[in-house]
Amino acid sequence: xxxxxxxxxxxxVQEGRISILNCDYTNSMFDYFLWYKKYxxxxxxxxxxISSIKDKNEDGRFTVFLNKSAKHLSLHIVPSQPGDxxxxxxxxxxxYKYIFGTGTRxxxxx
Amino acid sequence: GAGVSQSPSNKVTEKGKDVELRCDPISGHTALYWYRxxxxxxxxxxxxxxxxxxxxxxxxxxxxxxxxxxxxSVSTLTIQRTQQEDSAVYLCASxxxxxxxxxxxxxNGTRLTVT
Numbered sequence: 001x002x003x004x005x006x007x008x009x010x011x012x013v014q015e016g017r018i019s020i021l022n023c024d025y026t027n028s029m030f031d032y033f034l035w036y037k038k039y040x041x042x043x044x045x046x047x048x049x050i051s052s053i054k055d056k057n058e059d060g061r062f063t064v065f066l067n068k069s070a071k072h073l074s075l076h077i078v079p080s081q082p083g084d085x086x087x088x089x090x091x092x093x094x095x096y097k098y099i100f101g102t103g104t105r106x107x108x109x110x
Numbered sequence: 111g112a113g114v115s116q117s118p119s120n121k122v123t124e125k126g127k128d129v130e131l132r133c134d135p136i137s138g139h140t141a142l143y144w145y146r147x148x149x150x151x152x153x154x155x156x157x158x159x160x161x162x163x164x165x166x167x168x169x170x171x172x173x174x175x176x177x178x179x180x181x182x183s184v185s186t187l188t189i190q191r192t193q194q195e196d197s198a199v200y201l202c203a204s205x206x207x208x209x210x211x212x213x214x215x216x217x218n219g220t221r222l223t224v225t
Contacts, residue, residue: 042218044201096160
């Protein structure tokens with residue numbers, strides 16, 4: 001039973017445009033949500049997080065939106081750059097344990 | 111500063127042999143995690159340490175898997191009598207663990223191949 005789902009295994013976006021990565025979860029008890037980026041042969045790198053008391057968090061080109069009623073979060077990257085090409089994982093959790101989605105491979109085309 | 115360090119980076123072993131994977135977390139991080147990523151899959155939680163104790167071992171797939179942490183620092187994940195389905199990238203992460211939402215900082219993983 002997948003508690004965190006990323007239904008799009010891949011996404012291609014033109015350089016300079018917006019990338020939108022989506023994530024759905026089933027457990028309403030999750031309090032914290034994180035996004036990670038992963039390059040091949042490297043560990044995941046933390047990008048941005050949001051707590052359940054907020055609906056938006058922004059850091060530079062990255063914005064995460066949380067819709068608790070829909071149990072849905074999304075990561076927006078604006079403008080997208082070729083260096084953003086990677087696999088993106090969302091993760092949801094409570095005080096210590098995070099459940100990860102299966103990832104979305106983003107390709108930013110120059 | 112130094113990040114999370116894992117060794118070896120790659121390990122090829124024969125089915126039935128035991129393997130040990132090592133993780134050196136970020137200094138001062140009290141929380142330590144092991145995850146694994148099988149081909150085409152997401153990150154699967156294995157075990158969580160707070161200090162030297164493991165309050166959550168719920169993700170360990172079988173009793174062939176064990177982990178320990180000593181001195182509140184280095185952790186070792188041991189897989190006994192390895193099977194082909196154990197082939198995966200094993201990722202270690204650490205965090206300050208002082209409050210909910212603390213991001214996990216991952217190492218580059220150990221790629222385990224069981225032949």
